[in-house]
Amino acid sequence: MKKLDLYIIRKFLGTFFFSLLLLLCIVIVFDISEKLGKFLENDVPVKAIVFDYYKNFIPYFANMFSSLFTFISVIFFTSKMAYSSEIIAILSSGISFHRFVVPYLISATIIALLSFLLGAFVIPNANTHRIDFEKQYMDKRYTNKEQHIHRQIAPGTYIYMSSYSVTSNVGYDFSIENFKGDTLVDKLTSSRISWDKDSSRWVIYNWKLRKIDGEKETYTTGSRLDTVMAFQPSEFSENPSKIKEQLSFPDLNRYIERMKLRGSSNIVDFQIEKYKMIANAFATFILTIIGVSIASRKIRGGMGFHLGLGLLISFSYILFMQVSTVFATNGNMNPLLAVWTPNILYTVIAIFVYRTAPK
Incomplete structure (x- = not known):
């Protein structure tokens, strides 16, 4: 045989x-x-x-x-x-x-x-x-710029940018909203956000923070805020269909788990x-x-x-x-x-x- x-x-x-x-x-x-x-x-x-x-x-x-x-x-x-x-x-x-x-x-x-x-x-x-x-x-249609970005980065936390430059890692008309259930708790808006490679932090420029506590609202403003947020510049470099083609089996598992922790449905x-x-x-x-x-x-x-x-x-x-x-x-x-x-x-x-x- x-x-x-x-x-x-x-x-x-x-x-x-x-x-x-x-x-x-x-x-x-x-x-x-x-x-x-x-x-x-x-x-x-x-x-x-x-x-x-x-x-x-x-x-x-x-x-x-x-x-x-x-x-x-x-x-x-x-x-x-x-x-x-x-x-x-x-x-x-x-x-x-x-x-x-x-x-x-x-x-x-x-x-x-x-x-x-x-x-x-x-x-x-x-x-x-x-x-x-x-x-x-x-x-040639690739412009190194993402338009009108809406993302859920954590359960109840959402970000928006009117545009994001992949080459310079700069986003414009940035906002981040935090919800408790269906109720808006706070919202931060800014004219521009950029990634600092040296500190691995996001830098938020000309920001305005609105906090809501029942019927009471408070406002805070500033010219610069260095902070850590639950997203990285690499997440804006490709659309999802391109990202999934480039992930190995272990990377896919990690990516899916990370998205689940953020509460993302996508x-x-x-x-x-x-x-x-x-x-x-x-x-x-x-x-x-x-x-x-x-x-x-x-x-x-x-x-x-x-x-x-x-x-x-x-x-x-x-x-x-x-x-x-x-x-x-x-x-x-x-x-x-x-x-x-x-x-x-x-x-x-x-x-x-x-x-x-x-x-």
Whole structure:
């Protein structure tokens, strides 16, 4: 059985990496043709294109479609084995279908671990370099300035700035409000706020503090106030969709916990990103079992039918994942349930097709 195991593992991984490499080559060619005008227009150095953009773009794209290509690889080489009667010979020799699936699961484990490690630790760092490249050379709309910022920085504490300069770390028309329940306790307003790197403190200029105690109100003013507040300049440097792409699995956990302590409700996207890292890796096992169960059966239509059915199932899985995450982002669906619902449904499908596979 060791020879058979190695044969299937070699076929599985070889087909997977070859098909993924082939797709990446095609994608890079199309991406270069699409962005060539911008590269030339912005005088982007070839070294930056290769090592700052495509070196970091390739892992991101490859991992995004790893589950899909796992499924297609299983369908492809298992169909070839079925139509050359290799599977019939293996099962006729007394090897059970359960034992036949073992090398598939070993290969799926290798791909799933690789996918998780890439997504949780390698790709976030690569995304940082890729996004920096895009901001520097490609996205001319990036102005280094955030507009009309509203944030909850702690339970009952809210800040506002009409604008914030990322390059100078200066905010304008700043205000901070503290609430006790629904009642405003105090509000501080100022014309300008800036970050002092030396002291790691915020400096508030031309400030006015209004305190409310029942029907009594008091006012205090000043020209400068050095203070510590529960937010950092780095929080304004990127929008949330960019931040989540650059956080590793441990960093995502810390970021989510920090947002929870502040009482922020804007953490759904980050929770989805965290749960996807595990769910996508687990999907490798589900799609592998579905693939081998379907493709091991010799039916009319040949390999083309198997590949067509495989593509239909894999794309329906991706569509279902997108729809469920939209419900979590824009609705009231629990993020964990939203991410894992496709896996739960397709696990049921996997069990069904596995039980009906030729034994």
